[in-house]
Amino acid sequence: MTWLSLGQIEYLNCLPVYHALEEGLIPLNGELVKGPPTRLNRMFLEGVLHCTPLSSIEYAKHAGDCFILPHLSIASDGRVASVLFFSHLPVTELEGKKICVTTASATSVVLLRILFEHYYHVEVEFHPVKADLKTMLEMGEGVLLIGDNAMQAHQLVIREGLPVFVTDLGQAWKDFTGEKMVYALWVIRREFAEAHPQEANAMAELLYSSLKIGMNNLPVLVKKAHRRTGLPPQVLEDYFHTIRYNFDDSYRRALLTFYDYAYKSGIIEERVKLFIWGEDTCQG
Known part of the structure; x- marks a missing residue:
């Protein structure tokens, strides 16, 4: 197996996805590289990271360089709180x-x-x-x-x-x-995924399994988050019930709506297609 470098946003919104990896509940054949979104974006685009949560707008600008891992995003359905x-x-x-x-x-x-x-x-x-x-x-x-x-x-x-x-x-x-909002996507470098499809599949399964473990242990997450941030437990519990990690068709539609407005505002130069790892067709 290839040694992988996996980006980890240091914010609480990523804690449910990474808790099991941090605690060794699921083995990771690689290293976690922590940082704020803009730093991880840069490291991924420079080829330092194999996989990372990437800001949605950065995916729009570099869609040809990576695949989106299925079933996972950082999103909200209305209030996001962060x-x-x-x-x-x-x-x-x-x-x-x-x-x-x-x-x-x-x-x-x-x-x-x-x-x-x-x-x-x-x-x-x-x-x-x-x-x-x-x-x-x-x-x-x-x-x-x-x-x-x-x-x-x-x-x-x-x-x-x-x-x-x-x-x-x-x-x-x-x-x-009237739409949901997708702030970040987990992506893997296109050239790496095409050269190592088994590792790409394993990474997608690993992150999704880790999320399920995290969301099934919310009291533990709340205590861990309280130690890290000092935020009141009731605020943290509300937050973990507020943030969304889905990436089904409704979230994909919402993301494309966001990209449409970014295009209208001249922030991106062309319409965006969603290239999802393991899916034969792209959307957009």
């Missing part, structure tokens, strides 16, 4: 304002841009900034945070009663399109 926009004013009153966005995200920044352009019809200025809610709020009228940073910032807003509006982008997307 992709949040904080603002001094209601979103519709931010015309011409400066918006600070986290440098850790790729897909969520595009999602926010699409929502401003096509849903809110508000033109703003985006500025990438290192994630810190209070500092970012001093620099601009709105702030985009993702992952654990977003959840911790939301708890700070509640705890200190900060006078800011909080918009859940998963819910905003659902209100706008």
Whole structure:
């Protein structure tokens, strides 16, 4: 068997998928490489990683270089709780304002841009900034945070009663399109999968099996997540019931809808096809 390098986003949304691998409940013939989405995106596209969760928008730009592993994504059906926009004013009153966005995200920044352009019809200025809610709020009228940073910032807003509006982008997307939202996909390098189909099949089965183990042990995940982040157990339990990992036809349709709007906004240059490992046809 070939030694594999597998990317692992450090956020809680990946914990159900990787818990069994971290704890040795399922053997991995390889190594876990941890990092924020943008770093793992870069490492995968540079050929350092064989397999990783890849930001949805990066897949759109590099669809020919990889296959999507079936049955698995990071998604939401409405509220997501970890992709949040904080603002001094209601979103519709931010015309011409400066918006600070986290440098850790790729897909969520595009999602926010699409929502401003096509849903809110508000033109703003985006500025990438290192994630810190209070500092970012001093620099601009709105702030985009993702992952654990977003959840911790939301708890700070509640705890200190900060006078800011909080918009859940998963819910905003659902209100706008009626669709689910897919933030990331597990992908494997095309050249590797074609040269090592057994390993590609094994990786797909490994990740899906690991997810099932994780979701069947939610109390353990909540305790582990609490130790890592300090977030209240009830918040964590709600989160693990909120985030979605499906990639059936409804999620694929939703992803293609997201790509359609990215194309309309000039973010991607052509329509996207979904190349799913183990499936004879592509979608899109």
